[in-house]
Amino acid sequence: MTFSVLATRTLATTKHSDRQGKTPRRLIIHHCGSTSNGNAEFLATNSADTSATYCLLNTAVLVGIVPEELRPWTTGGHAYDGDAITVESVNSTAAPEWAVTDAQLEVLAQLAADLSTRYGWGPLTRTNVVGHREVNSSTGTICPGPYLLPRLDDIVTRANTILAGAPPAAAPPQNGTAMLPVPFSNPTTYAGHSGVDFPVPSGTAIRASGPGIVTGRRWQNANAGYSTLVQYDNGPLVLYCHQPNLNAIPAVGTRVSEGTVIGAVGSTGRSTGPHLHMEIMSGRGVHTYAGIWNYFTRSRVVGAGSSSNGNRTKRPTAEIQRLVGANPDGIYGPDTTAKVRAWQGAHSLVADGVWGPASDAKGFPAGPNLAVDGQWGVATTKALQVALGVAADGQIGPNTIRALQARVGVAADGIMGPNTSKGLQRHLGVAQDGQWGPDTARALQVRLNAGTF
Ligand SMILES: [Zn+2]
Ligand SMILES: [Zn+2]
Structure with a gap:
């Protein structure tokens, strides 16, 4: 069951068959001819004989459907899909243009680069990245549409840039990897309430959870009060409500990254006391409490000193602190995070300050697992x-x-x-x-x- 790490969600399907000894040597790009993200579920479960390795939603979320080991039913037969990874792209606009977003184009390039790396395709050409109608035009299809087809060259160019080692644009958020915007103890919600309330003192800085752009800075309405809207790259649009005023909110159009101040906690609008109401406006789990946890994780909190913040392994935090030269007080706070970042940088790891499996394997390599038998073997x-x-x-x-x-x-x-x-x-x-x-x-x-x- 292999899917690209770029896929943040997978669906189960029985609509696939054997590759009959072939291995993937190309990515066939399709468009859905639809702006509905429900196409992912359709491809997985509808009775029609159609499926795809991946469905790329117009929110730039990549959904894995047919495991890469198996042939997807996408392009019209084994001759086309037997050696192909296929991706159906949900459109961002309808006919006649059938556009996709820039964020989707970036994911397609990242996917092509990832496939090249894993299957040894080398530098990509347009034989590795092809459009549906270039491979099989027998049905008269216009797939992948007048917008996407002329951009396949750009996708190849961008993928080769990624393969050559230029820093890729931010990957779509994995489930629960983005930082939460405020230090907090108990998030709450209630029936009919479309976000999560974080009780925190007035004036607490609200920080961005990752790279994105400020798209709203305004009196939202009588419920939300003064609010910030941030469109995260390849991720959700998030609303931060009840701020005291507009003072701490950057101008619309400002680029932000993890930790950038994007507002302050207050109690304007319909609010019973200072708290941050945070709400997902687009993407997975729109307007739901569960939706928040598709993108954000309780264990990563901007600026918090909680014992779990940043430590995603079962390794006692004090052991990590001793290794990286932080005070071994068991609290994974800003100082420990900074020291972990420095240690990761010095050990060729992604310097994100989070203690995950890769850091743990490097920092605490497994022992030789000898039998304790008292023999000098x-x-x-x-x-x-x-x-x-x-x-x-x-x-x-x-x-x-x-x-x-x-x-x-x-x-x-x-x-x-x-x-x-x-x-x-x-x-x-x-x-x-x-x-x-x-x-x-x-x-x-x-x-x-x-x-x-
Ligand atoms: Zn197609
Ligand atoms: Zn609320």
Whole structure:
């Protein structure tokens, strides 16, 4: 079940067949000939014999439908789709133009680049990225429409720029990856209420959750009061209500990024006290409480000092803090976030300040997983050599002995005598009888497994 990481949502379908030994070598781009994002569900579940690998909504959300291992039913037969990944693009305007948005074009380019990387297509040409009617015009289709077809060259150019290492535009938000705009403790909502209320003191800065553009700065209405509207790149349009005035709101058209101040908490409009009412206006889960959690996560809060903020692993926060040189107080606050960012940058990771699986694997590599059997076997010797930073050949030679002696604090003469054995036992905290017995081996195996030798 392979889908691009760009797909933020997947649907189940039975409308697919075997690739009959073919592997994907091209992306066939389609348009839906419809402005309804319900086309994704239609492709997955309608009784018609049509499906697609992906459906790209006009909100730029990419939905995975047919796993890439399987042939989608999109272009009119195995001869076309057997070796293709297909994408149906929901249009942003109706006939005759059948346009799509710039954000959709960007996702198509990112998808082409991602496929090239994963399937080894190399630099892309227009044989890798083709329109439906270029491949199969037998039905007289105009797909992918007068707007999209002439832009396939641009998609290829942009995809090759991405492949060449230029920074890609922001990816669509993954489920619950965007930061929340204010530090808060208990978000609330109630029946018939179309957003989430974050109780926070008056004047608290409201910060942007990611890259986007301010599209509204106004007295929204008698319910919402003074409000900011932000259109996030490839993401939702979000309304931030009940602000005290317009003072903290940037001008319409201002580009924002994660952490940019976009307003302040207040209580104007229909409000019983200072709070931020945040509401999704477009995209998944429009106007619903659940919709918020499609984009935002409680565990990422701008500027908060909560113990969970930024730590998305089960690793105790204090351990992370010790590793990155932050005060190990167990609170994943702004200082820890900054130190994690610096550590990530120094270790070739995405420096987002969030402790996720990639950071955890790099920071706390898995141990050798030795059997704790008290035997001095080759596996234990090799693991010891890895821990000592010498060639792991499984032989206890002078180099290994010297490194071991240095580690346990005895004279590094490369000769294994009783002093070295006792030094090792002292280092391990076991009885110092100078023998290489099972207790010593077991203690060593435990320490090697824990990465603490
Ligand atoms: Zn088509
Ligand atoms: Zn509210």
